[in-house]
Amino acid sequence: MEQPAAKPWTGIALAILACAALAIMGEKPWFALAILLIWIGSLWLKFDEPPSMETASGEAGLTRDTMAELIEHSGTPLLLTRRDRVTIANRAARDVLGPHILGQDVRIALRHPEAIALAEHDEPASATVYNLARRRDVWLVSRKPFNGDYAVIDLTDQSAGANVGRAHTDFVANASHELRTPLASIIGYVETLIDEPGDESLRARFHQTILREAKRLQQLVDDLLSLSRVEAGEHDLPSEHIDLAPLVLLAARDAAGPARADRIDFALEDATIQGDVPQLEQAVRNVVDNALKYGADDGRVRISLTSEGEAAELTVADQGDGIAPDHLPHLTRRFYRVDPGRSRASGGTGLGLALVKHIVERHRGRLDIASEHGAGTTVTIRLPIARGDNSASHDTVTQL
CATH class of the missing domain: 3.30.565.10 (Histidine kinase-like ATPase, C-terminal domain)
Known part of the structure; x- marks a missing residue:
């Protein structure tokens, strides 16, 4: 196991002891003081230099390449920007926005006014963006700035939930329309029979129409119930x-x-x-x-x-x-x-x-x-x- 690095104060203490020993032995005190100052200065330069790309334990530091490697296989599209220029884009982001976005201005990469507006915020912000990559898709775009020039942008695909909601709305609208049509016919013919009894042949024809529309309505309700039952159990394989x-x-x-x-x-x-x-x-x-x-x-x-x-x-x-x-x-x-x-x-x-x-x-x-x-x-x-x-x-x- 590697030993931890010596603290700078340890070296300074040793330098002071060495100078004191030189002074006691009769050497020139100014010479000893000069040695002490040089030693302290060298220690200051040593410990004030930028962090190494290697950590104290010998593991690789977090560089641009390692950051890109860490997020490359994430299922969430992720972008790292510096001064609003895309420096890192993982595979999911390149699939959504295109491989050309690397090195581009983030405003050109996103190509959507609501997403572009996020770059103007100094605080974390998000927006729901429609039709970002393809027609009728829905994305939650979030931007988190840090360290002044940098920002992380992540995209969450919300298209599936939106499609379910849209399908539900369409289904209710279509079902309402289909139910309303035979009901309108039944009500109309019954009201006509009440207001204008007419002859027997006309009454018989109206009765046949009412019966046909009622059976159609019954069939529609039966099909809707059957569809609901099948959907409720579609994940359960029958065993018979x-x-x-x-x-x-x-x-x-x-x-x-x-x-x-x-x-x-x-x-x-x-x-x-x-x-x-x-x-x-x-x-x-x-x-x-x-x-x-x-x-x-x-x-x-x-x-x-x-x-x-x-x-x-x-x-x-x-x-x-x-x-x-x-x-x-x-x-x-x-x-x-x-x-x-x-x-x-x-x-x-x-x-x-x-x-x-x-x-x-x-x-x-x-x-x-x-x-x-x-x-x-x-x-x-x-x-x-x-x-x-x-x-x-x-x-x-x-x-x-």
Whole structure:
């Protein structure tokens, strides 16, 4: 172990003792005093020099390079500025703002009025900045000055929370609109019947319209409740082992009903998965109903189930007009409709594929939708094959 450095007063005391000894021995006192002053001066210069880049324990001091290395792999974007010029930017900051920011004026690096204004503060300050790096992102930018010329700037990404809040607001607005539409129709027809009874044929037609809108309202409420239940349990993998082929057969026939059952062709293989029976039945019904509803009026719908490797693959293909490519990425959004008028006329709620997506995700599966304009649409659901017995844990399936 290294010994601690001697205190300067130890050397001074030794110098005084040496001079006293010289004086006692008869040497010239002025000569001894001169030696003492030179010794004290050398000690002053020694201990007043700037700190070494090496600490007393021999470890490296905190240099610009070591500071850059310390923060390089931090997940938070960090900048160090000197006189408002970026001297250090870690990898996260370079990913957000670009690698060119090193050496630039911080005002050019941040490129946003609210963030730039932080450089004018002599005290720590922060600001919420929108669209800093990309459209609709949200960042909390904080600046902490120190030691006069220096400042540390950190960026906290708040986009996820903002997106959740925005999605919640959009969902409430869309749900309110969808609920209001059938309610307005029901109220309007009932008021008309009260004010103007009319003839029996007119009353019968109004009653049919009221019944249709009431069922549509009921379906919308049921879908909203189902979506809420699926979302609440989407992190819990069902543990029940299910033979998928009979479930698909029953749910598809239920969706078709007697009037459309002859339009479906089945090709089903055996496959066992871990799942929630009511939810899987609902997913199959929604997909098959969409294929029958939006496919060609007399077109066939082919439902196939195969089992290869670690996945069971269910495909539902129709012979309809297909869907334009720009609509495909949005089909699983809540209340999204390719043709709003046709969807509402056929009783659709705009929640069917959103519900399917959440059910598939809860089962650690994958949903794909492929379509060619004029050649029909194919929906593919891939679900992990179950392994082990019914007491198997969540590790018995592989997420696809």
